[in-house]
Amino acid sequence: MAGVLHTLVEPGFFSDSAVQLALVVGGVVALVAAAVGVFTVLRGQAFAGDALGHMGAAGGSSAYLIGLAPLWGFVAVALAAAGLMEMVGIQRARGRDLATGIVLGAGLGLAALFLYLDTTHSGTAGATGTILVGSIFTLDPAILPAALALGAIALIIVIALFRPLLLSSISPELAVARGIPVRAVGILYLIAMAVAVALCAVTIGAILSTALLIGPGAAALALTNRPGRAVALAGVIGLAATWLGVLLAYDSYYWPPLHHGWPVSFFVVALVLIAYLGARAGGRRRVGG
């Protein structure tokens, strides 16, 4: 037994402080993203979630420029972008993707500029890689309280709004008839999503953050129709993908071709995709049989 464990887990995995921090922060982020993500999938806002993450790159890179932790840049830009999308017209189904796309395009242009300034002026040459694809093993321990607080905010919004949010996601007309302020609920949800995406951006990078947001939620919804169960299932899938990803990345230190480790984000995204494809296959068989 100990031998099996030893081949699965390279020695020193659990005693390494960087790994411990990665497991804690990654776990919190995965749970928050999964809970928020179920609704992102239900509301058909995958593009908005993806756009918020990609635009976070502009925030992370500008934070580097002024010497802040990237997390604050991710949060600030995601919130600003969410507000802008809301203003340009995300509430109308028609033209919503276009509004998202326009805001995203402008945001990516800014990201290009800031990353350029990072690499040429402030001497943070590794900034491009860190911001775009993340580096969970080099997190600053000081980030933990902020990550916990932000995660709590997003979770509280989703839990407090659970029923109105569910109804306005599935049937906006019915929600209006019931007197639910659909637009206000939508704006609050967008805030929760922006925070969740910013947290994902810190762990697996701005351009990959969608994987943790959408993947577990979509997989869970392929397996069950019951919302509460879907949120719980998404949490389990997100947590498993993140922790297994961290473990595999740690093990991969001795893998070919370069023997300096594969990126964590690759494992997390690949595991999320596998979970989604597996859930789709499983869900279809259950429905069919």
Added chain:
Amino acid sequence: MFSAFMVNAWIVATIVAVVGGAVGFFVVLRGSAFVAHAVPNGSFAGAAAAALVGISTLVGLGVFALGGALGIGLLGRRGRPEVATALTLVFMLALGALFLGFTTEYGPEIYSLLFGEVLGVSSAALAPTAGLAAATLAGLALLYRPLLFSSVLPESGRARGVSAFGIELCFLMVVAAATTVTVPVVGTALIFSLMIGPAAGARAFTARPHLALALSMAFALVTVWAAIALSYESGWPVGFFVGAGSAAAYVCGRGWTLARRRV
């Protein structure tokens, strides 16, 4: 700015703008902004793979753009299309990150792939780019009527025997081909901005499809030319100016709509 080594950049930029503006018209018409964002962005992995194996970037981009487009089309057929698009995109980006981790060349390489490079066009790449662009435009011309039909009136398209799924797949391949042409200059991140901004702006000025198509290409040309000139002068990335220009084209369109409504 017009010296010998910039000539390639100007030629390719013109090709890029014409292709981007034309494909973008249909992207906006079909409301497939997300796909137009995902295919080019994901093809980034192809460029990284090409750098790793040591083959032409254009081949890597083409293979991954096509693979991504097919993945999105097939996965999205059953289930939620936007979820399929998002997950295909992030998986391709993650593959790109992995391949980049394997290569020793880092920073500047990814950077110019993501955000464009004025001087990134060699004379050897000129002929394949032009050929591919011509093929893309030919494909678009061939698909013109069925695309217009199934975009504007999906039901009547089906009634006429135009398969929505077949058209979608063909259209995805056109986007993939356009991606391969446009990536080296504008960068994977900003191409879709070139496809959406000018086309969305153009639609605000006219409802007639031919005119909107022409206007979209014209806006795209102005955006790309200005971006190259400004990038050359300032040294800032092309992508920044393309993103700003495309947003400006859209804002112009919105402004025109508002002004006309007020009169």
